[in-house]
Amino acid sequence: MLILPGVAAFSPFRLERLLLTLRRSVSGAEIQSVGARFVHFVDLDRPIEPRDRAVLDRLLEYGPRRTPVSERGDLVLVVPRPGTQSPWSSKATDIAHNAGLTVVRRLERGVMYYVDAGRPLVRFACCKRAEVIDEAVRRLATIRP
Numbered sequence: 001m002l003i004l005p006g007v008a009a010f011s012p013f014r015l016e017r018l019l020l021t022l023r024r025s026v027s028g029a030e031i032q033s034v035g036a037r038f039v040h041f042v043d044l045d046r047p048i049e050p051r052d053r054a055v056l057d058r059l060l061e062y063g064p065r066r067t068p069v070s071e072r073g074d075l076v077l078v079v080p081r082p083g084t085q086s087p088w089s090s091k092a093t094d095i096a097h098n099a100g101l102t103v104v105r106r107l108e109r110g111v112m113y114y115v116d117a118g119r120p121l122v123r124f125a126c127c128k129r130a131e132v133i134d135e136a137v138r139r140l141a142t143i144r145p
Helices: 012-025 050-059 087-098 123-133
Strands: 002-008 033-044 074-080 104-116 139-144
Touching: 012 033, 050 087, 087 104
Parallel strands: none
Antiparallel strands: 002 033, 033 104, 074 104, 074 139
16 A cells, blocks of 8 residues: 655645634644645555556646645544545546556545644544544544654
8 A cells, every 4th residue: 555645635724714623622732733734545456667656646646735734743644434435535546547547446535634732632632633623524533643
């Protein structure tokens, strides 16, 4: 499996709104900043050839956001529930296959949130943050200490 970081997941305006929401919703933490970047998970049938990797890299360069991402603080990884396939995954996998990438079994996307509270956050608080970050879809969150 390849794990490839992507571009900024949200505009500066949307990140500011998220920061305000987190500050209101999470008691006991002085959240200073939040950043977000897409991350792509590529399930492969076999090792990928350099030419195919170049095509994959071009396919994963999408969206207008080329802004830098603040990677300070705790990492909260938000991905679809195990056993499910997101609509993004279905479409992206189809596009990869149409581009001739038969080596790709499946593409999936998550969001890496960086939450800076000036000190490490406990696991429970991070899970609560993931619920605040994406209330529309039930997701699992894991953290990097």
